[in-house]
Amino acid sequence: SAVISQKPSRDICQRGTSLTIQCQVDSQVTMMFWYRQQPGQSLTLIATANQGSEATYESGFVIDKFPISRPNLTFSTLTVSNMSPEDSSIYLCSVEDPGEGALTEAFFGQGTRLTVV
């Protein structure tokens, strides 16, 4: 299993500013994932953070808007740049690790609740 610490847990930001979200894992993992989740809505994968290479972004998400760092196997950051109210959402960090029965299990941080005003 993996324990993930994510911070900040919530923030209220002015439009046009940027926020960096940090994700710390208690074990070394190859890939880390960043999701966005509107309240009561589905998880949307933003990107996969790979150590030692550029992040891989999903359709609709670009590096200029959501730059990601992955300096080592236990840490990653996601920056939400030039924020607008449409960026208000919950951002979740996740890792996937062999869990019960050696099955890939997704582990999540508690999320960052972002409100852009």
Added chain:
Amino acid sequence: QKEVEQDPGPLSVPEGAIVSLNCTYSNSAFQYFMWYRQYSRKGPELLMYTYSSGNKEDGRFTAQVDKSSKYISLFIRDSQPSDSATYLCAFLKTSYDKVIFGPGTSLSVIP
């Protein structure tokens, strides 16, 4: 057609009711079928998983898979207010694959 679809919800039931949560999927390569539970202001956590078709029971929870129909269900018996959460179905093609999540169904169990 979306790869995974789930009953949209939200679902509101009285305490003690039997709840049925359902997902359909289109990818016949999925072999592992999971349910994650997400409480408010928390990340999702694995609730239970099933390999291939059939049923799996864990206390008040039963996971059911019908691969021929590409349909999975989670049944909750004697539902409790503590079951109030969002339930996400999830899938793997192999045990080491990337998890694919459904959109989730929000459940409220009213005392």
